[in-house]
Amino acid sequence: MMYFDIRGNNFNGQIPAFIAQWKDIEELYLMGNNFEWPVSHGVFQSLKNLTILQLADITGSPRDFPIVNNQSLTHLTLRNCSLGGPIPEFIWQSQSLKYLDLSFNNLVGELPTFASDNLKYIYLRGNMLNNSSLGWFTNISNSSVDISENKFPSLPLPDKSITKNWNLFSCCSNITDMPIEAWGQQDYHCDNKKLKYDHLYINCGGGVASINGTEYEADNETLGGSNFFLSPNKNWGYSSMGSFSESYPGPWSSSPSQSKYLSYKTCDLNMSDAILYSTVRIAPISLKYYGFCLKNGHYIVKLHFAEIVWNQKRGHNQTKLSSTLKRIFNVKIQGKQVKTNFNIVEQANGVDKSITQEFKVHVDNSRLEIHLYWAGKGSTGYRFPQYGPLISGISVHRVKYKLPPLVIAGIVASALLILALALLSLWKLGCFRKKGLHDEELKGMELLSGSFFNARQIKAATQNFSPAMRLGEGGFGAVYKGVLLNGTAIAVKQLSSKSRQGIREFVNEVGTISALQHPNLVKLLGCCAEDNQLLLVYEFMENNSLAHALFGSDEVRSRLNWPTRVQICLGIAKGLTFLHEESKLKIVHRDIKPTNILLDKDFNAKISDFGFAKLYEEEVTHVVTKIAGTTGYMAPEYAMRGHLTNKADVYSFGVVTLEIVSGKNSTSYRPNDENVYLLDLAYVLQQKGNLVELVDPSLGSDYSSEQANTILELAMWCTNLSPSLRPPMSEVVKTLEGKSKIVGASPSAPYSMDDSAMAEEMAGFSQSAEFGSTSQEGTSNANSSSQAVSKEVEKSDTFF
Structure with a gap:
């Protein structure tokens, strides 16, 4: 042999x-x-x-x-x-x-x-x-x-x-x-949606145990190998895989007399809480524990280990196993690898000694996943028949943040700072100044640092808001092109001062964008609050919006070659990376979509429309009561439950990326009854291993299929149903630049529902919002999606 x-x-x-x-x-x-x-x-x-x-x-x-x-x-x-x-x-x-x-x-x-x-x-x-x-x-x-x-x-x-x-x-x-x-259902969360817990304690491999007043649930089911076990209260379960006698065949292997998935030791254990470490559960290849009914939020997960198998006497010769043997496995929590080549004996400094590993994790969808995985390293075979991952206990408790006074003061100070920045920016940009300067004076002051605009000046630039100068219709008003007396082109966003939403967006936009400067964010030049009008003045973007370029005339679409599309994806990603990770003020945009991505003369992408932007702090759980954004681009956890993190922008980026590569509108593309939206089609093609088929046919063969597949897989990673599994935008930038590879991007379940089911699911948020507008409070009526999106593309409801 x-x-x-x-x-x-x-x-x-x-x-x-x-x-x-x-x-x-x-x-x-x-x-x-x-x-x-x-x-x-x-x-x-x-x-x-x-x-x-x-x-x-x-x-x-x-x-x-x-x-x-x-x-x-x-x-x-x-x-x-x-x-x-x-x-x-x-x-x-x-x-x-x-x-x-x-x-x-x-x-x-x-x-x-x-x-x-x-x-x-x-x-x-x-x-x-x-x-x-x-x-x-x-x-x-x-x-x-x-x-x-x-x-x-x-x-x-x-x-x-x-x-x-x-x-x-x-x-x-x-x-x-x-x-x-019900646990056979994909993405199973909890059998009782009304009953949620903020803790979980499991005595792996053993019976019910009380430790320091905390009761650990029994986990002494003998099932192993290929099995799933759901606890009697249906709050947790484990999923095991592998066979000790067959997972590691070879010339030196020998089947154990009995395949054991549990092991116990009752003597020579001198550690505290010995009852927890006297039993273990073992799996040959993979062992996953799930918490199904946890409240969403931040948790501390403690994994308890003790190597109690090695020193047990085996057979009639009563020999001890060699101290050179090694049990090595990996640990993932919520899809993220937290331990690689973990060795219990090395960490605990010997056998029969306990070691606890502690991790901070976030739970959403009420579900926690802990994965112990044997990657083929360590000792196996006849010398060590019970190889693979081993665990003694699991304790999970929710972190209830009680913010100290200094932190509360910091949050209040941050809010006041934003308000002060908004007011200062409004004053510096001339929004509260008096009228009366002559044209020559205005001409000399235009576009200088701290310049201002008044209503007369903007009316002159836009030919008194002539329909001929109108660029499009936004969620809170029209957008016009203007030309100043010195020949500089501008874009003017006209908000209604009678609308409370318009005023809120006006102040939020000025305060946010004035504090942020980046090549991939649109530049605010000034504003005006006169004659019962709220006007925002931006740099003019020669190629309008991404929506206009993707879904507009064939002449414009023809200019979107493959390198340009990649450049646009990278520009959006860099802008979002700045907002999420690099800016002193961490911002969630909340309304990333093609109409809010502007293109300059060289097709460089710039993110616009910060009317719904929110400050974001990672350590604080954000749940918003008023949902703001656009149906089709909002992340599920945000649209359904108001749970807001910067991963909501990552989801929106993924949808926009699919649109850029395919040239199709994500919410209006309906190829057949089976694939309702673009995300559904992408999911089906990913299942078939042919995601590159989504590439815009108008490109012909003038694109890199390998690069296209990478970008499409990246988009699917970004649209994962679980926020914790979506990548940070900095990782997206590295992937687009070819500096990083996609790792662990497991596909999600189908993304959208049929119209009637979606309408029913969204009923709580529908209100009176119209589907397809640039921005909207609440979520729209899905039944009007196809017609409304067509109107949106015809109007090109963005600006510049």
């Missing part, structure tokens, strides 16, 4: 191409390293004698299956290998294959009508598989199967008993008439 085993090392770089020359190799173990896919991914296709292939955590662009019609394989692991496309048919027809792990990839398509009954372990967790037949499930009903976290609309399971050795958590979008409970 010829085999090659380099498991658990730190080799990096591309998988060596010379492996393809090992024609007689039978077993190949490469997991537990840091490899990348080579340019040519056919390294393994010529290895026809392979019986075992283990690969995991391979980085690189999603690619097709690296094995072609190999009938010798008995064990195949390609876990978290950036694979895309469908699973090859030969996998299911193979009569030799008994172990298959393709979890945590981007595989799409259907499961076949038939699978060999020799397949005893099938792990397909975390893909985008979306269909199957009754025959496939019936044929492998006695196998250990994990198809959790996929995109099946429903599953044709024969009966409820099939779920005993199966993990179906978060597998499906529709669980009607299925023999599984």
Whole structure:
């Protein structure tokens, strides 16, 4: 037998191409390293004698299956290998294959009508598989199967008993008439929406335990392997994957006499709270704990560990396991990796010693996810049959911020500072000054620092607000082009002074934009508050708005070549990065959309319209009672629950990016009944592994397909339903500049609903707002979406 085993090392770089020359190799173990896919991914296709292939955590662009019609394989692991496309048919027809792990990839398509009954372990967790037949499930009903976290609309399971050795958590979008409970629904949150908790305490692997007056819930269910367990109160659950006897095959392996997913030790534990550390839960590959009914907000998560397995006596010889053995795994919380190559013994300075790891996390959608993941490193096999992640306890409690007096004073001071900046800016820009200067005096003072405008001057510049000078209609009034006496072009935004919203937007815009200066933010030149009018004067933008360029005449659209579109995406991202991370005043714009992105003569993007902008402090939870923005661009958590963070702007950026690449309006594009909005179409194409099909056909072949795919994947990352999984804008800039790669951008569930369902969901916010206006308080009537958006594009309701 010829085999090659380099498991658990730190080799990096591309998988060596010379492996393809090992024609007689039978077993190949490469997991537990840091490899990348080579340019040519056919390294393994010529290895026809392979019986075992283990690969995991391979980085690189999603690619097709690296094995072609190999009938010798008995064990195949390609876990978290950036694979895309469908699973090859030969996998299911193979009569030799008994172990298959393709979890945590981007595989799409259907499961076949038939699978060999020799397949005893099938792990397909975390893909985008979306269909199957009754025959496939019936044929492998006695196998250990994990198809959790996929995109099946429903599953044709024969009966409820099939779920005993199966993990179906978060597998499906529709669980009607299925023999599984509500937890099979994608993005399952809480069975009781009215009952929410602010804490969670679990004694992993043990029974109910009282520690310092805190009661830890029992977690002594013996189910492991491919299973999901929901606690009796339905507040939490765990999802496990793997088989100790099969996850780590090889020449040195030996199946343990009994696969154990729980372990306990009752003596020689001298640490405090020993009852918590005397039991553990173990999983061979993946162990996820979920909190389902938590109140939204900031939490402290404590993970408790103690290595109590290693020193236990085994067998008749009563020998102790070597102290050189290592248990190594990774930890993610809310999708973010918080521990890499975590070693309990090293952290605790020995076995039978406790160690607690503490993390600050944010919970939204009432759901917490803790993921313990074995990446193939550490000791396994006959010397250490119970390998993989291990945990003793979990304690979670919500942080109730009681702001100290100094912090409260700081917040009040910040609010007063904004008000003072607004008033000072209004005064410096001449909004309160007296009329009476002659034209020659005005001409000499125009566009100087601290210059001012009066009503007579602006009327002259706009030809008394002539319809011929009108550029468009905004949410609070019209926008006009003007030419000053010195020949400088300006844009004048006319707000109604009779509207309380108009006055609020006027003051907010002046106070915000006057304090912010950046190449990708529009420049405010001045203002005027005379003759019962509120006027804002901006620099003139020669190419109008992004909406005008994308959805306007063919002549304008023809100028939006691929490099220009990339430049626009990068400009918007840089502007938002400044607002969120670089400015002294951290700002959430709240209304990012094509009509509020302006383009200068060189098509440089500048963000405008700060009437709804809000100050944002990361450590403070923001819930707003009045929703401001535009339907189709608002993040779900903001539109539905008023939960506002800078990730709301990230979501809007993702939608706008899809529009820039596709040339389609996100809210009015309706290709068929199945794909209602642009986001739906993007999601379907992502499922099929063909997202690049979304690129604007008018570009022909004049674009980089690799760059387009990266930008589209980035847009999908930005529109993830979970705010915590969306990237910060600084990371978006790095990705667009090619300095960073997309990592861990798992796809979300479908984004939009049909019109009637959306109208019902939005009913609480509808009020009298009209869909398609530039900005609106509340959320619009979705049933009028198609017609209203058409009107919006015709009017080009933005300015400059």
